[in-house]
Amino acid sequence: MRKQIAAFVFCAAALALPALAQTSQLPAPSPIEKELAARASHVDEITLDKKMLSFAANFMNGKNTQPGANPLDNRDKEDTQKLIEGLEGIYVREYEFEKEGQFSADEVEQLRKYFETSEWSPLVKDRDSKTGESNDVMVKLVNGESQGLFVLDVERKEVSIVLILGPVHMQDLRKVMDIAVRGALTRDDMKKGTKVKEKNQAGSQ
């Protein structure tokens, strides 16, 4: 009986591990993000794990689509699908503030440290001490291959965090970013799919 229980537990663990592994790659939100979100006038928070990305890829695959439902044309569809299928996760945060000085350099530094781990190699490190603007681009290299991209873009009234896990080829990424920018999906459509927080401006006036 004990052997049977042990075997059952082993099987359950073996089944659960891949599921855990899928979600464990993306980082938990840093505590600073919560504070920034509380002060921001506009927040975009996107967390897509492997499972969600495969939903998106399947949707594009046409298995679950109705004719004409997908607004992307075939070429764009192929490029986007190719990129999405290979990715392990996407973690994006964008905080827009009404006024300058609504976040400190210390908070930015804490954010940077939170994501900066030994496996990431810095590609761009830009600091403007006058304006407080900064840019960080890091890549995760595994056996010489790019397996992740991290971008921390700090503007005067904006902080953006981008973390893309999985094989990222800049050319492919650029192609699909262009598709996204071209407005294959309208702004109204996009707002539905994200957690957007619009603070009541009337309240602050």
Place this chain on the structure above:
Amino acid sequence: MDDFERELRQAFERRPTPPGFKSKLMRKRRAQRSPHPAVLWQRLAASIALAAVVAAGFAWRQHEERRKGEAALRQVMIALRITNRALDNMNKQRAAHGRVNQN
């Protein structure tokens, strides 16, 4: 012994079946075999309901997957727009400072 033999013979004596015995027997058997029409209808209704539940479940799952896929794709697109904006901002800043673009 004679009595016993006589009783035995009587017991084994062939007697004609009462009239209508066979049809009565067959009717009983049929009644036992085939359930009441109401039961038949109930079974049919249960089967239809079960099939409908399974079909509805399947359709709901398809719909959910489609909905999740569509939402996920939308989020991917927003994420990529934000990424694009962040990289563009970086390039603009670097260009303004006279540095070489990395992307």
